[in-house]
Amino acid sequence: MSLLEMRNIVKEFPGVRALDGVSFTLEKGEFHALVGENGAGKSTLMKVLSGVYPEGTFEGEILVDDSPQHFRGVRDSENAGIAIIFQELSLVKELTVGENIFLGREPSRFGVIDSAKLYHRAATLLRELHLDIDPRIQVGNLGIGRQQLVEIAKALSQDAKILVLDEPTAALAESEVETLFDILSKLQARGVGLIYISHKLEEVFRMSDRVTVLRDGRTVGTHSAKDLTKDRVISEMVGREVGDIFPESSHEFGDTALEVRNLTAYSVDRPDKRLVDDVSFSVRKGEVLGIAGLMGSGRTELMTAIFGAWPGKYSRTVRVDGNERSISSPADAIANGIAFVTEDRKRYGLILEQTIVDNMTLAGLKQITGRFLTDATRELRAVREPMQSLGVKARTPMAVAGTLSGGNQQKIVLGKWLLTKPKVLFLDEPTRGIDVGAKQDIYAEVNKLAKEGLAIVLVSSELPEVLGLSDRVIVLHRGKIAAEYSRAEATAEKVMAAATGGH
């Protein structure tokens, strides 16, 4: 009898099959690691398990202690003994540790909270976990690491039988990691089943009983950790064939278009923490430079800081076409010929309520129509060419951006930046969540632009994309350049090994 069994889970999003028949089991007291590239389906699987995607929005079965479960929401999954600790903490910073632990389940009489009882129970719980945290302190006053431990205490106060941890050590210091592992071992001894999602393979091998590898929404394999080597895991993670959706091309390089020296960017919340640490690189005309790295390795921060848009502290020197430029705002960057196709098009790229034309002309508006007046005719004429060459499928350029598919939206964001007539083009996750056809259109455009002499910097979590498009690949690990490969040298295994911190 398994503690948890997930059978043939299929979950589809428009245009993407995020989970394609995944099965997964967890035993009592087991430490089961779940690994895979970004976008392999780990988080989606856990959202199915936690009821974030309620029953009916996916296919397949979930069984806890052999009895089928029908989760209509997070509450149902919690009642079944499943607790998830997501990467983003879900604590209320203004409340105390004790109040957070019992949030929604406060011991009370006639609606009046029994504070003494609440703090007594919280203190008992924290003591059991050997956590030296005062339950009366405000959560906001604790470091990120300790907040994570509070989150675990909260999960356990709900008598969780199954505890899911999504990248729990990303924000922790070494000593905090040890405390966490101590606690997890104790929980295992108590019979709690642990699902552990992590990119850090050392941790995975140190703690796991079994390891399941996901790739492209499928289970590649579930192995006993004893029989497994790190190389095997990496090859299973990246083992997909690099298909022929990438146009074969040889780019001719010109002079250096962009040179960045000594870029350091600090965290907004913790101004002493370096998210990018003294990175220097350059890219030439006609070259596609890929930047690989795991989530949180500093890729986006790097681009944002070059662009003058990083909200935290940063320092660097930027040379465009060999001349040093002072870039302190996106407007400066655009004026110097840098364009930035940002990640997360809905948040950073588009004004969803507005038309395709208004969105596409936004960044280059003054170049298209002049400094003061807009001009509908000139704008329509300006967007016609990029809409055609990118293959934006819309009946009219006056269609509202929010009504289009993800692929078309992404093309609009790309088109917006091409209308600024850039010399250097940054692409941050340019194909996240779009269908294969739209991906191919974008790949073809990237190649065409490189041939026309544009310098391109490509950040992507999808390794095949980085390998298929780039002339050169830089791998970031914890904010530093961990490795650099030419197109010929770069393989998925090498890049993944560098990105996960091993060589």
Place this chain on the structure above:
Amino acid sequence: MTETEKTSFSTSSLRAYIMLAVLAGIWVYFHWATNSIFLTPRNLSNLATQMSVTGILAVGMLMLILSGNIDLSVGSVLGFTGGIAAVMLTNYGYGLPAAIIAAIIAGVLIGTFQGALTAYLNIPAFIVTLGGLLAWRGAVKWLLGGNTVPVSDETFKAIGQRNIPVEAGWGLAILGIALALFLAYRHARSEATYGSGKVNYLSSLLRVAGPIIGIIAFIWVMNAYQGVPIPVLIFVSIALIGVFLTTSTVFGRYLYAIGGNPEASRLSGINNKRNILKVYALLGAFTGIAALIFTARVGSAAPDAGTLKELDAIAACVIGGASLMGGRGTVFGACIGALIMASLDNGMSLLNVRDFMQDIVKGCILVAAVGLDMMGRRQG
């Protein structure tokens, strides 16, 4: 294609037609209920004059709301800048131009100051202008010493009380028609350049027929009483400036962008802060102009002048389809909203509806208008 495409043009013009229909319904009802007093040239002229001050404020407020901000202080600022004009004319004997310029500049400075606190110090607009609502009201009371200051300058009072001659009215009508035809011609030409390549002058002419009939009817009705009132002339000018700024300038486009998605706008190279500062300054200028009309109409500056005007202006924007989250709304809608509010005031006064009841009705209509809008949006 699986995606449903709506063009922003058709949804926003549909909204405009619905608002006009609601306005027409209100007018017909009042005309019937008042035994045919409501839709007479005399009353319509009064109505237009009554809506001028709120209308001017609503145009500025709409532009500020587009950018995702709000100003609760315009009523108090109106009182203060009107007070400055009155005190300069009556107590210190300054000439009319100095008083007018001082009132407008005071409005701009106050707007710029509050805009700077919002945009550059990141104090929420609601808080800054709530503080302004109190502080500038206090400033009016201090300035006027708690008394009402009368203005005797006849030229000044003309701003709020006089009408332009009938002939000048027809002259304006001709100007207006010429402008409408010119814009229609330009539109047809741009259609030709981008669209099918053929210019359909007939359909362009039909499109412009409505506005032309509107202009002629308006001037005719106003002339049938005493000619176009000067406050109405000023309001219409400001509304046209507002329409021009929001639909035809880079500044206006940026306001929609900043309100629609500030982060995407910032990353597209737009200086959000500077544009927000500008729109606050503009609203300040409009408030100064509205204050002149208000003071001239009453013939004096009072310590409580302009109280609650900010809420009328905000209500007009919202009834006109603006979203307080920013990014959505039109100057035309805000003007119709102001006209609806003024019509309710005017009609209910004619019907001798008691004061308290008028407030209750207006409050209910504000909430109902937004409620219906939200329901339509969800289904839409």
